[in-house]
Amino acid sequence: xxxxxxxxxxxxxxxxxxxxxxxxxxxxxxxxxxxxxxxxxxxxxxxxxxxxxxxxxxxxxxxxxxxxxxxxxxxxxxxxxxxxxxxxxxxxxxxxxxxxxxxxxxxxxxxxxxxxxxxxxxxxxxxxxxxxxxxxxxxxxxxxxxxxxxxxxxxxxxxxxxxxxxxxxxxxxxxxxxxxxxxxxxxxxxxxxxxxxxxxxxxxxxxxxxxxxxxxxxxxxxxxxxxxxxxxxxxxxxxxxxxxxxxxxxxxxxxxxxxxxxxxxxxxxxxxxxxxxxxxxxxxxxxxxxxxxxxxxxxxxxxxxxxxxxxxxxxxxx
Amino acid sequence: xxxxxxxxxxxxxxxxxxxxxxxxxxxxxxxxxxxxxxxxxxxxxxxxxxxxxxxxxxxxxxxxxxxxxxxxxxxxxxxxxxxxxxxxxxxxxxxxxxxxxxxxxxxxxxxxxxxxxxxxxxxxxxxxxxxxxxxxxxxxxxxxxxxxxxxxxxxxxxxxxxxxxxxxxxxxxxxxxxxxxxxxxxxxxxxxxxxxxxxxxxxxxxxxxxxxxxxxxxxxxxxxxxxxxxxxxxxxxxxxxxxxxxxxxxxxxxxxxxxxxxxxxxxxx
Numbered sequence: 001x002x003x004x005x006x007x008x009x010x011x012x013x014x015x016x017x018x019x020x021x022x023x024x025x026x027x028x029x030x031x032x033x034x035x036x037x038x039x040x041x042x043x044x045x046x047x048x049x050x051x052x053x054x055x056x057x058x059x060x061x062x063x064x065x066x067x068x069x070x071x072x073x074x075x076x077x078x079x080x081x082x083x084x085x086x087x088x089x090x091x092x093x094x095x096x097x098x099x100x101x102x103x104x105x106x107x108x109x110x111x112x113x114x115x116x117x118x119x120x121x122x123x124x125x126x127x128x129x130x131x132x133x134x135x136x137x138x139x140x141x142x143x144x145x146x147x148x149x150x151x152x153x154x155x156x157x158x159x160x161x162x163x164x165x166x167x168x169x170x171x172x173x174x175x176x177x178x179x180x181x182x183x184x185x186x187x188x189x190x191x192x193x194x195x196x197x198x199x200x201x202x203x204x205x206x207x208x209x210x211x212x213x214x215x216x217x218x219x220x221x222x223x224x225x226x227x228x229x230x231x232x233x234x235x236x237x238x239x240x241x242x243x244x245x246x247x248x249x250x251x252x253x254x255x256x257x258x259x260x261x262x263x264x265x266x267x268x269x270x271x272x273x274x275x276x277x278x279x280x281x282x283x284x285x286x287x288x289x290x291x292x293x294x295x296x297x298x299x300x301x302x303x304x305x306x307x308x309x310x311x312x313x314x315x316x317x318x
Numbered sequence: 319x320x321x322x323x324x325x326x327x328x329x330x331x332x333x334x335x336x337x338x339x340x341x342x343x344x345x346x347x348x349x350x351x352x353x354x355x356x357x358x359x360x361x362x363x364x365x366x367x368x369x370x371x372x373x374x375x376x377x378x379x380x381x382x383x384x385x386x387x388x389x390x391x392x393x394x395x396x397x398x399x400x401x402x403x404x405x406x407x408x409x410x411x412x413x414x415x416x417x418x419x420x421x422x423x424x425x426x427x428x429x430x431x432x433x434x435x436x437x438x439x440x441x442x443x444x445x446x447x448x449x450x451x452x453x454x455x456x457x458x459x460x461x462x463x464x465x466x467x468x469x470x471x472x473x474x475x476x477x478x479x480x481x482x483x484x485x486x487x488x489x490x491x492x493x494x495x496x497x498x499x500x501x502x503x504x505x506x507x508x509x510x511x512x513x514x515x516x517x518x519x520x521x522x523x524x525x526x527x528x529x530x531x532x533x534x535x536x537x538x539x540x541x542x543x544x545x546x547x548x549x550x551x552x553x554x555x556x557x558x559x560x561x562x563x564x565x566x567x568x569x570x571x572x573x574x575x576x577x578x579x580x581x582x583x584x585x586x587x
Contacts, residue, residue, distance in 0.1 A: 052427045056586050077429040088424035092353050104345045105430045107338060133356060149424065 004063075005030040005157050005188035006051065011060035013046050013212075020046040022212035023060065028205075033179065033189040035203030037196060039304065043212040044192035045085060048161045051190065052082045065156045078106075081155035085162050087146045089134050095121055095145050096130035102152045120148040124178075140171035147178055158182060160191045164198060176202060196297055200224075208307060216307050226306070231298055232269050232279060237289040239263040248282045269295065339431040346438025350412075354442075364408065364446065365453045368401040372457060375520055384525025387553030391466075394458040395475070395546040395554075396519030401450050402483035403514050403539045407507050409443050409490030414500045426585065436582060440487055447483045451476060466551030475549040478563045482542040485567035485574070492578035495585075518543055522554060538566040 006028035013021040021043045028034040038044050049055040051064050053073040062069045065079040082088070089098050096117050103113025121127045124144040134142060143163070150158060160179065164172040179189060179202055193199050199206045200220045208216040208223070216223060224230075236245060242258055242265065249256050249267050256267040269275035272295050283290050298306075354361050376393055385392045416422050416435075425435050465472045497503055516533060518540040523531035534540055545563035548555030 054423055054426055054586060074429050077427055080427065082424065082427045084420060084423055086420045088420040090349065090421050091419055092356050093349070097352055101345060101349055102424065102428065105342060105425070105428045105434075107341075107429070 003030055004028065005032075005065060006034070006190060007061075007063045008047070008051070009061045011047070011050060011057045011062055013043075013050060013055065013058050015046075019212050021050070021057070024209070024213055026207055026214060028188060028190060030188055031183070031186050032204040033183055033191060033202050035199035035206040036190065036192040036209055037194070037199045037206055037303075038192070038209035039194060042209045044209055045161055046212075047209070048082070048084070048159045048190070048192060052080055052159050053077055054082075078153070079156040081150035081153065081158040083147055083150040083158070083160045083163055085165065087134075087142045089142065089146055089149060091135040092133055094131045094133055095126050095137075095148075098134060098145065099149060099152060102149050106153045108152075116152060120151065124148045140167060140174070143167060143171060144174065144178075147175065151182070154185070155187060157188045157190065160189060162192055162194065165194070172198075196299070196303060200297070208303065210304065210307075223303075229298075230269050230272055230295055231266050231302070232275055233292075233294045233296060234265045234267075234279060234283070234290055235292040236263045236265070237291045241288045244286060245283065245288050248279075248286060263291070339434070342431040342434035343437040343441070345430075346434045347441040348438075350438055350442030351445075354446075361446070361449075365450055368397055368404070368450060368454050369457045371400070372397045372454060372461075376461065379520070384522030385553060390458070390461060390463045391550075391552030392522075392547065392554045393520065394454070394463045395550060395552055396517070396543045397458075398451060398454055398475075398479050398546060399482065399539050399543040400514050400517070400519045401454060402447060402479050402542070403486055403517075404510060405443060405447055405450070405483050406486045406490040406493075407503075407510055408446070409439065409487050410494040410497070410503045410506060411500065412439060412443075413491055413494035414497060414503050417494070417498060418500055422585070433579065433582070436491060436578070439491065440484075443487050444480065444484065447480060451479060467549060471549045471551070474560075475546040478542055478545050478549070478560070481564065481567045482538065485538070485570040488571060488574040488578050492574045492581060495578060495581040513537065513539065518554065538570065541566050 004027055006026065008024055008026035010023045010025060011021050012019065012023055024043065024047060026034075026036075026047075036044050036047065046055065050057050051062055051069060053069050053076050056070055064076045067073075067075040067079070069076055090101070093101070099117035099120055100113045103116045104110065106113075108116055117130075118127075121130045124147065126141060126145055126148070129137065129141060134145065137145065147163070150160075163175050163179070167175065176198075179191070183189060189202075191199070191202060203220065205217070205219055206223055207214045216226065218226070234245065236242060239260060242260060242263065245265055246256060246258055251267065256265060258265055276293065276295060279293060280290075372393065375397070376390060422435065493506055494503065497506060516530075517537045518534055523534040523540070525531075526534060541559065541562040544554065544556055545560045546555075547553065548557055548559055
């Protein structure tokens, strides 16, 4: 069996003249979770739709589970599961009816489909609601059923397109644990997300996508090293002391950001705990009162600022 | 737990192209029937609506212009044809709802037979049309309408009506795929009314101004209604017009069936 589960070479796709994918390359190793991180409109969904055979690429080549997504579309469909951004369920039918139908379409036979449907409902804690119409499900329940539907075949490759967007923290935790248990079973997962945190938590490797291309690629650790790791936010009681507080950091100008309106300083840190105690001590010594101090992951905006620098700002201004 | 999800890899049976076409079409038809079971009221309303129209035109409006003979004998075949024409709306709504909900995406990412989605739609809609014809015929008979030319002619007429419905079905699928969203369907729905009423369903074209009468006569629905009247022996039937009720729907099918299938295939554009 091949080592790679997904190979994408120079894939291009235009929608109404505007390129959604502009020569994207990607390699995903079998049995790993690969995060595709990017802002809205970066081309993440287009990539997933091409890899799951829903959309034909204009150019380039893509293989999933050893088959070309255009020429071997049917073969690919036998081997993939897809969780799109919006629930792909029959809202009028019940959970059991949905799963049974998808099982039948996957050639499980009537009995096999019923057995698999019952099994998945239990697995996702939906056994009590299996008869209720999906229309009446809560957002989290719908997402779980959608995930169950994408696992109907025990897929070799699973595509998750922003699986936790719009979910509450509990729903998010449920999806994350489901993804982790899948990977234990040998499934390859390609996951798109707007959240660095999510890519970090779940992925073995991450590709950062912008304007239809991969602009950075690596493990979460490698990427963090490139984008400067975590940050510390300090909110001062007295906004007038921002200048004094700023001078506590011996860093060049644009490394530390100052937000006057929110009385906020934000600086990169390398060692989280040492930075926290260091900042507290330095503020005390300088006699500056802090209202709040917090460590956090860089936001997607900050990641992009680092990876694309001024280039992006110029493009957006244009 | 990991055993639940471990993929079977090469042990999975190799897919045979073209093999499970019937099974997939049946699965998709089952889905539509399950919708009926979930929403019996909607199905009922769909059946009652043409009956209501029949009662309204038969008793409230009472008699069509330019119709000689028993108006019920004229009206019932017209209503049967009109019901088939209005089936277009149901088809469009169902298709656009599917497109809007994203469930079509899941179907398309599955190794199911090409076109099973459309076949399921078509089968369910044709079944509903048979029910609609049965309901309308039953009420018509209860009101005193009679088939004059025997049972063979009656089934011939039913065949013509269903052929017309089949053509409307594929027009509906095509228009739904072009429109895309349920909101746009409402606009198209309005167009169904003039097409339905610019026909000889309720009144004889001879009674209308020249150009309107001509348009009405050319309406494919009028052709079907005329042929049905002819077969059932009611007023307004013209002998030898059955061929038009066969040719017109076939011509529409020849245009819209390939268009709809091609449009469906282009969802991956």
